Amino acid sequence: MIEYPRLTADLVVLTIRDDRLKVLLVVRGRQPFKGRLALPGGFLEHGESLEETAARELFEETGLDADRLHLKPTGIYSDPERDPRSRVITVSYLAIAPNLEMPSPGDEILSTDWYEVDDDLYMNLAFDHARILEDALEQARALLEQTSIGTTFCKEPFTISELRRVYEIIMDIQWNQGNFQNKVLGIEGFLEYSGEKGSKGPGRPGKLYRAGPVRKLNGLMKRPKTAGTLVEG
Amino acid sequence: MIEYPRLTADLVVLTIRDDRLKVLLVVRGRQPFKGRLALPGGFLEHGESLEETAARELFEETGLDADRLHLKPTGIYSDPERDPRSRVITVSYLAIAPNLEMPSPGDEILSTDWYEVDDDLYMNLAFDHARILEDALEQARALLEQTSIGTTFCKEPFTISELRRVYEIIMDIQWNQGNFQNKVLGIEGFLEYSGEKGSKGPGRPGKLYRAGPVRKLNGLMKRPKTAGTLVEG
DNA sequence: AAAATAGTGTCTATAAGACACTATTAA
DNA sequence: TTAATAGTGTCTTATAGACACTATTTT
Numbered sequence: 001m002i003e004y005p006r007l008t009a010d011l012v013v014l015t016i017r018d019d020r021l022k023v024l025l026v027v028r029g030r031q032p033f034k035g036r037l038a039l040p041g042g043f044l045e046h047g048e049s050l051e052e053t054a055a056r057e058l059f060e061e062t063g064l065d066a067d068r069l070h071l072k073p074t075g076i077y078s079d080p081e082r083d084p085r086s087r088v089i090t091v092s093y094l095a096i097a098p099n100l101e102m103p104s105p106g107d108e109i110l111s112t113d114w115y116e117v118d119d120d121l122y123m124n125l126a127f128d129h130a131r132i133l134e135d136a137l138e139q140a141r142a143l144l145e146q147t148s149i150g151t152t153f154c155k156e157p158f159t160i161s162e163l164r165r166v167y168e169i170i171m172d173i174q175w176n177q178g179n180f181q182n183k184v185l186g187i188e189g190f191l192e193y194s195g196e197k198g199s200k201g202p203g204r205p206g207k208l209y210r211a212g213p214v215r216k217l218n219g220l221m222k223r224p225k226t227a228g229t230l231v232e233g
Numbered sequence: 234m235i236e237y238p239r240l241t242a243d244l245v246v247l248t249i250r251d252d253r254l255k256v257l258l259v260v261r262g263r264q265p266f267k268g269r270l271a272l273p274g275g276f277l278e279h280g281e282s283l284e285e286t287a288a289r290e291l292f293e294e295t296g297l298d299a300d301r302l303h304l305k306p307t308g309i310y311s312d313p314e315r316d317p318r319s320r321v322i323t324v325s326y327l328a329i330a331p332n333l334e335m336p337s338p339g340d341e342i343l344s345t346d347w348y349e350v351d352d353d354l355y356m357n358l359a360f361d362h363a364r365i366l367e368d369a370l371e372q373a374r375a376l377l378e379q380t381s382i383g384t385t386f387c388k389e390p391f392t393i394s395e396l397r398r399v400y401e402i403i404m405d406i407q408w409n410q411g412n413f414q415n416k417v418l419g420i421e422g423f424l425e426y427s428g429e430k431g432s433k434g435p436g437r438p439g440k441l442y443r444a445g446p447v448r449k450l451n452g453l454m455k456r457p458k459t460a461g462t463l464v465e466g
Numbered sequence: 467a468a469a470a471t472a473g474t475g476t477c478t479a480t481a482a483g484a485c486a487c488t489a490t491t492a493a
Numbered sequence: 494t495t496a497a498t499a500g501t502g503t504c505t506t507a508t509a510g511a512c513a514c515t516a517t518t519t520t
Contacts, residue, residue, distance in 0.1 A: 409510070
């Protein structure tokens with residue numbers, strides 16, 4: 001009798017809330033790892049592609065609609081010992097969202113929320129989800145420099161300062177305001193002016209932009225070599 | 234009765250032979266797609282990780298030893314219809330090799346060889362292997378600019394001109410000889426001088442180098458913006 | 467000697483980054 | 494009117510790339 005491995009899809013959904021990079025997690029309501037934090041995800045069902053599995057599980061476990069997100073496969077984890085029950089192979093998907101509503105827990109889930117990514121969090125994740133999260137974050141940081149993925153953290157339309165804040169938080173550095181502005185406006189097709197202005201605080205309101213058609217940034221938006229550390233707050 | 238998908242690992246093994254980018258393929262000896270070209274690969278067996286599957290299948294089908302290669306997972310293909318027999322999900326691995334010996338076909342394989350990558354080849358591949366190959370090639374080209382993967386195409390020790398030829402063939406452009414030399418020698422930890430010189434043709438023999446410890450090139454080695462087209466031959 | 471490739475350096479155009487100054491809003 | 498942020502431009506420095514010249518080998 002051959003032991004067929006079962007397949008799951010897990011999601012690393014990132015967003016920025018309260019000026020911090022956060023990841024969507026659930027508290028498991030079932031064994032194994034009952035009561036522990038985990039990435040949302042679950043088993044492949046008949047006739048589904050794995051991306052469909054990911055979208056379905058996201059909705060079932062957290063109530064979030066994957067149609068608004070772009071799912072990008074980031075890794076596969078096939079260590080025979082990674083699940084204590086039986087052989088389970090998982091595929092991880094990365095998704096990035098603007099600051100969304102609070103998720104609501106589905107069946108078999110005790111709670112779900114956005115969690116700040118820090119060392120403490122890594123210690124508390126079920127299965128090998130710390131490893132999966134770490135790999136996905138590394139990819140997200142690489143994509144930030146190479147693609148226009150940064151704009152997907154912002155609710156459209158957004159100001160250049162909101163976009164700059166995204167880069168500052170994820171790269172953990174401080175960008176020069178004027179240079180950042182010149183830089184992104186100099187990349188043709190990166191941003192599209194919406195024709196409006198907007199303000200979410202004191203000071204002169206900035207022009208509001210949408211993401212342009214360009215996806216590959218070809219290494220523009222790399223972190224400045226002489227980057228200062230991010231000033232907290 | 235739930236239909237469990239079965240899992241395979243497929244390999245995209247690239248090399249440069251006869252001044253051309255080539256990929257390792259097999260001619261299938263079994264249905265489906267008997268007599269057709271395909272990527273080497275096969276089913277996961279009990280207790281294996283998928284990377285172990287890839288290494289084992291590579292050896293069984295082509296006689297090549299994966300210990301000398303670095304396998305990098307590049308994609309997952311889970312379309313329910315991708316295999317005409319039954320549900321099969323495959324994970325693709327990219328490996329890059331210096332010009333190796335000829336492979337020798339294993340059981341269930343009619344023949345195996347290195348094939349030049351061109352449009353004609355894509356038309357003749359079994360399953361969705363054209364898509365898998367295409368994705369892997371795109372990744373390999375990206376890795377060439379961002380990492381030191383280019384050196385793995387060269388048998389150590391190698392001259393800078395041999396390395397330049399790799400970049401020229403894969404990027405399909407011509408590099409200025411002097412500038413390329415200055416550039417790679419200027420990247421600390423990229424190349425290590427072996428202390429020797431070598432010649433494989435007329436002209437002054439070049440110094441022989443090995444790959445240095447640096448893996449991430451952080452966007453150095455990008456194609457020159459003003460690149461001329463590669464002169465054939 | 468001629469042909470071929472390796473190695474080195476210089477010059478120029480471009481881009482990255484520091485920084486200052488002006489503009490426009492809220493308080 | 495002051496504080497805060499947006500927008501623009503200038504200057505400096507670093508880097509990319511063109512190109513030329515020297516060096517070392519085979520034929």
